[in-house]
Amino acid sequence: MDNIGAISYATGAGVFLILALVLMTGQRGRPHKVALMLASLISAVWLGVSAYCISHDLSLFPSYLLEPLRNLALCAFLIRLLSAAYRQPAEASHYFRRTLSVFASFSLLMMALVLYRVAASHPVAVVGGMDFLLAGFLVMAITGLVLVEQVFRNARAESRRSVKYLCMGLGALFAYDFYLYSHALLFQEVGQAIWNARGFINALVVPVIGIAAVRDPHWSLDIFVSRRVVFHTTALLGAGLYLLAIGAGGYVIREYGGTWGAIAQVIFLFGAVLVLTILLFSAQLRASLRVLINKHFFHYKFEYREEWLRFIHTLTTEEPNEQLRERTIKAIANILECPGGLLWLYRGGHRYELVANWQMPMPELDCCLHADSSLVRYLSDEEWIINCEEYDLAPHVYKNLAFPDWFSRIDNAWLIAPLVFHDRLLGMVVLARPTVTHSMNWEDYDLLRIVGRQSAAHLAQLDAAQALSQAKQFEACNRLSAYVMHDLKNLIAQLSLVVSNAARHRNNPQFMEDAIQTVENSVNKMNRLLAHLRSGPDAGQQRVSVDICEVLDDVATTMSAGFPQPRIDCQVTGLCARADRDRLAAVIGHVVRNAQDATPDQGMVIIRLFKQNEQAVIEVQDNGEGMDEAFIRDGLFKPFVSTKGKSGMGIGVYEMREFIRGLGGEVEAISRVNEGTTFRMRIPISEETKSSVKSSDNSKNGKIDEHRLKETAGC
Secondary structure, three states, rough: HHHHHHHOOOHHHHHHHHHHHHOHHHHHHHHHHHHHHHHHHHHHHHHHHHHHHHOOOOOOOOHHHHHHHHHHHHHHHHHHHHOOOOOOOOHHHHHHHHHHHHHHHHHHHHHHHHHHHHOOOOOOEEOOOOOOHHHHHHHHOOOOOHHHHHHHHHHHHHHHHHHHHHHHHHHHHHHHHHHHHHHHHHHOOOOOHHHHHHHHHHHHHHHHHHHHHHOOOOOOEEEOOOOOOOOOOOHHHHHHHHHHHHHHHHHHHHHHHHHHHHHHHHHHHHHHHHHHHHHOOHHHHHHHHHHHHHHHOOOOOOHHHHHHHHHHHHHHOOOOOOOOHHHHHHHHHOOOOOOOOEEEEEOOOEEEEEEEOOOOOOOOOOOOOOOOOHHHHHHHOOOEEEEEHHHHHHHHHHHOOOOHHHHHHOOEEEEEEEEOOEEEEEEEEEEOOOOOOOOOHHHHHHHHHHHHHHHHHHHHHHHHHHHHHHHHHHHHHHHHHHHHHHHHHHHHHHHHHHHHHHHHHOOOOHHHHHHHHHHHHHHHHHHHHHHHHOOOOOHHHHHHEEEEHHHHHHHHHHHHOOOOOOOOEOOOOOOEEOHHHHHHHHHHHHHHHHHHHOOEEEEEEEEEEEEOOOOOEEEEEOOOOOOOHHHHHOOOOOOOOOOOOOHHHHHHHHHHHHHHOOOOOOEEEEEEEOEEEEEEEEEEEHHHOOOOOOOOOHHHOOOHHHHHHHHHOOO
8 A cells, every 4th residue: 555655656756857847948937827836846846755755665754744835835826826916016915915924824833733743743732632633734735725716706707718627627636635634634544545546536637737838828817806805615504514514424324333333434424425416526416506585694685785796797798888777687697697588678659579689599580569458458457577488387477468479489589578667668688508507585576677677777878868969960951051041042032032133124235234243152051051951060170260350241241232322431441351262251141131121211320440459440339229128138039039030030149249259259239129239249350460450540440339339229
């Protein structure tokens, strides 16, 4: 047996030495690779020393003395992997040193216990016969299992392909040590056969670790650690419960087993190993055990704060675009670990349409639901979760609910969750069956109903935002159309005047020349208006340097066909501004046209231009009907409000103000009933004219106020 033990440990030493030599080759400077290489070297030394002691019938004292160093080296490698979660090198280094110092202190304590045991020539024990040395090695095995679990749990999903074989190999080493020392504590001695097989077990796991090294030769594992300072302690909890169970069973057998004690110990030990194996490899049994513990040992099944934070984070982690529908399915599915889902939403016409899917294939068929279907009525009236498995077994539970014919062709459908918004069914989510299902209770259903309502609110907001965006586009189109119609009205008025005078002046060459020029100008303006209607550019996209005085001359000429004819008073020349010339002439023309409409034919309309505070000030003054203060305050600059009744569209003044503001200017109106109105438009002058234009004194020419209005009202 001793020869077998020596061969076993020698084999393990040789295989670990080969692994260390392989890791020495290739690219250097990788901290994970270096850590595993050192751990392999120390493991090879420990196994080699153990083989030498066994083959020469020496004390295993050197082996026990080196084993804490071997465990420390493996734990240091795992801690190095976990430290990669910290993106800042200083934080990673601090975490590595702090954690490793704890394990190093415990390893030194274990080495001290070994030395004391040799010096005292008897085991270090306490009341009950507990061997501190064996217990310490058991604690180190459990610590290794916890670290392996942390590496696997905290690795991102895309990185687990390269991590899983590493965790399987190192986990097998620590699991065997756990079994070895738990057995030794139970029977107060180390099993010779288990000890001798340990070298072969170490040799067997090296190829598994080698596979991990081949899959990720750079050892750049993508590890993250949750911000919560909480460890997943499944391995620790399972190990504790397992030790308690076999300890209690071993005590009962030893005290009351009698002559059958040895047989009962073997049977019990085999049963304990079998149960441990089933728990480790049966996902369904682990899930059932987890459900049982949550149901009977905890007040609530879910950690609602964490679930809600994760749910909201999934919904709001990106922009509220079309992908919100897929994120909604994912957020709901993650609560019950469902692998995928489908989403139906109301789309008008009394129909619910399939609009999105997440990790679940879209059915190749018409999956529309009518608002009067049995499924829609049930979800609207009951607002309850439908379990498809429960429906197949007991359909009467769902009050004669009938699925549509195409629903049976949806693969892997498990739950149907309603999405209710303002007590109206906005849609529904069909969740796929997870790999391991558990019995649903009221807590699951209530949580799904709550997240369904929250999801419906986000989806309704998305639909409202899209509808608002479309409405704004239509509004912009309608506004532009209204402006064009307003300009066309003025052009039509000019052409109508030409037509009405054509019969009397058809033989007048001067009239015919003016008529042709008027028609030509009107056609050009209408073509430009149509171009604006098609492209919809704003004023800032076509701004050029415009001589304002020339624009006012053109406006006065155009409006001279109406009465009273406008008079021009340009108190400064060469004053330029950057604007769209046609639009500037059009908005000033609107104001002049309104002044003519409000003034009798024998009245007056004056267009003034002067400079004040680096601004060009354009005034259109009349002595017509005027407006009261209430209308100026509440209705003058509002679209579709007019004093002309049905003959006016009510957008000319609004358009004028918006255009002037777009140039960086402002508009003000001064008016008195039966005395007249003055519109004052202030426009920033262009930079090139600020220094060249010399205006008159502002006190004389730039101050047009109500006193001037009174003076000119009687003209």
